[in-house]
Amino acid sequence: MLGSRRSRDVVTCIACGESVDRTDAREYDKHGDRWNRRDKEFEYLCKPCHRDLTHQPRSGLEDTLDDAGAGELDQARFLQQYHDLVRGRDSPK
Ligand SMILES: [Zn+2]
Structure with missing residues (x-):
């Protein structure tokens, strides 16, 4: 050590x-x-x-995590929010 x-x-x-x-x-x-x-x-x-560490681009990841309430919401609510945000971003209406 x-x-x-x-x-x-x-x-x-x-x-x-x-x-x-x-x-x-x-x-x-x-x-x-x-x-x-x-x-x-x-x-x-x-x-x-x-x-x-993956060295792939991760543009927008931190913003998405922030928007989803990372560190503020409990895990279940955070995951739900994150899921909704990512889905919304990947499937434009
Ligand atoms: Zn380490």
Whole structure:
């Protein structure tokens, strides 16, 4: 473990919850824009989780999650909202 390296900057991987040294972690910006650093707080992934990350475009995903009430509604209501939003977007009337 990292016990011998006290007082180092340690971050938590958002995917697996592992504590990793900041220098061994990868920054993750949930908006997919790591180049704009203003007023931002990055999250972190450990290297194995970063490798597993899909690098496909995910445009609109965060907005959809926000609109669906992620983190605010209970899971059942969130999933229902998310489902409705995605369905509505994929099947134009
Ligand atoms: Zn991880």
